[in-house]
Amino acid sequence: MSSPTRWAGVPLADRRAERRASLISAAFDIFGGTGPEAELSVRSVCRHCGFNTRYFYESFTDTDELLGAVYDATAAELAEVVADAMAAAGPSVRARTRAGIRAVLGHASQDPRRGRILFTEGRSNPVLVERRAATQDMLFQLAFAESDPREPDPLPAKVRAAMFTGAMAELAQQYLAGNLGDDLDRVVDEVVETLLPSRRASA
Numbered sequence: 001m002s003s004p005t006r007w008a009g010v011p012l013a014d015r016r017a018e019r020r021a022s023l024i025s026a027a028f029d030i031f032g033g034t035g036p037e038a039e040l041s042v043r044s045v046c047r048h049c050g051f052n053t054r055y056f057y058e059s060f061t062d063t064d065e066l067l068g069a070v071y072d073a074t075a076a077e078l079a080e081v082v083a084d085a086m087a088a089a090g091p092s093v094r095a096r097t098r099a100g101i102r103a104v105l106g107h108a109s110q111d112p113r114r115g116r117i118l119f120t121e122g123r124s125n126p127v128l129v130e131r132r133a134a135t136q137d138m139l140f141q142l143a144f145a146e147s148d149p150r151e152p153d154p155l156p157a158k159v160r161a162a163m164f165t166g167a168m169a170e171l172a173q174q175y176l177a178g179n180l181g182d183d184l185d186r187v188v189d190e191v192v193e194t195l196l197p198s199r200r201a202s203a
Contacts, residue, residue, distance in 0.1 A: 020059040020069075022049045027063075027070045031121070032113025040067065064127045071131045074117050079138050081107045086142070093146055094196050100142060102188045104168060105175050109184070115176040119169065140165045164195065 010018070026048035031040045040063055046053050060066045082103040089099035108115040122132035143164045147157030171191065174180050180187050 019055050024069050024073055027066050032117050067127050071128050074114055075135045078107055098192045101191050108172055119172045136165050139168055
């Protein structure tokens, strides 16, 4: 367990923030790994960090709250990666769409723990269902933001964004399961062509 001297000279707020981050990282490793969900316990997380269990309750009331924090951190990281990729793609709707799709699939598949937390357990785990809805809303807003603001009726753009959001969740699930092969660029090309056929693309 953690030595009292480990935190010597560190301000209390910084100590707590560091311990909280360590607990989230440990839970990410345990829950996002290949072991059964039951392995995520106060004891297993603290053992992973080398903490006394009292440090767990300093930041979280139970493992459900910790798991929610893990999902939030993973989703926030994904949102940042997607936003950065789309911004770097320039003004072309087609290029931005491609960059966004590739960012979602690429980021989730680079580390299997991310994909499991966001797109596998997020579909069925009762603790994560509500948070998954928030991630879906984030993708919806990103997709809707790509619509032409000059359109007098926003409904068609909202419908497209909703269809894109639902399709992305299933696409990620299938890609991470290995059902679409391992050629990421080809998968992304097929998705973009389905969403924005070349003959109709205006950008």
